[in-house]
Amino acid sequence: MTIHGILVAAGRGERFGGPKHAALLRGRPLWEWGREALRRGGVDELVVVGDVPGGVPGGARRRDSVWAGLAALPASACHVLIHDAARPLASADLVRRVIDRLLVGGVDAVVPVVPVRDTLKRVEDGWVVRTVDRRDLVAAQTPQGFKVEVLRAAHRTGDDDAGDDAVMVEWIGGSVACVEGEVANLKVTYPGDLALAEAWLS
Numbered sequence: 001m002t003i004h005g006i007l008v009a010a011g012r013g014e015r016f017g018g019p020k021h022a023a024l025l026r027g028r029p030l031w032e033w034g035r036e037a038l039r040r041g042g043v044d045e046l047v048v049v050g051d052v053p054g055g056v057p058g059g060a061r062r063r064d065s066v067w068a069g070l071a072a073l074p075a076s077a078c079h080v081l082i083h084d085a086a087r088p089l090a091s092a093d094l095v096r097r098v099i100d101r102l103l104v105g106g107v108d109a110v111v112p113v114v115p116v117r118d119t120l121k122r123v124e125d126g127w128v129v130r131t132v133d134r135r136d137l138v139a140a141q142t143p144q145g146f147k148v149e150v151l152r153a154a155h156r157t158g159d160d161d162a163g164d165d166a167v168m169v170e171w172i173g174g175s176v177a178c179v180e181g182e183v184a185n186l187k188v189t190y191p192g193d194l195a196l197a198e199a200w201l202s
């Protein structure tokens, strides 16, 4: 059973101040961290989307870049993990958990999640409307695992922009299972996040 992977490393990095896949963490570009975690965690065949050696060109939105990655998979591909190059600290163990849950079956997608730490409030015009019960709320991370046929169908169904891929599977009524994520698996979004990643490493 071949496990495929798509590492999305395109995008403009507007909040970061420039494309971030090549930003260095401990002297290595962010995208290489993701590549290693996927390999060590059991991804057999990897497509990198973005301006890297051997990469395929990305698209305007994240979902367009994922679609470009899907187009590069062989027709025979059954299972795929999608991972953000902007999450360099995902561990091989996390990758393995996602794959294991995907292969157990009975699911269309698998998402790593962590509990929400802060109290969440709904706000309108600068006023708190109410506090949201966070007991059943989680924050979703990558890598996310999918049945390839379901993810392709999900992408074909809508054209709204999406924060992640699992939400597209939700839109078409697919089943999305959770596995335990990692607090350290932060997404490098703002410039200061690189220092946070360094701190997690030390």
Ligand code: CTP
Pocket (backbone or CB within 6 Å): 008, 009, 010, 011, 012, 013, 014, 015, 016, 019, 020, 021, 049, 050, 058, 059, 060, 061, 062, 063, 065, 066, 083, 084, 085, 086, 087, 187, 188, 189
């Ligand atoms: N990504 C991509 N193609 C895009 C947009 C995003 O491959 N058109 C990838 C990024 O490389 C990143 C991941 O999707 O690994 C998460 O996206 P995000 O952190 O939002 O990156 P950017 O879109 O580049 O940043 P920003 O939203 O601040 O512009």
Ligand code: MG
Pocket (backbone or CB within 6 Å): 011, 062
């Ligand atoms: Mg973005």
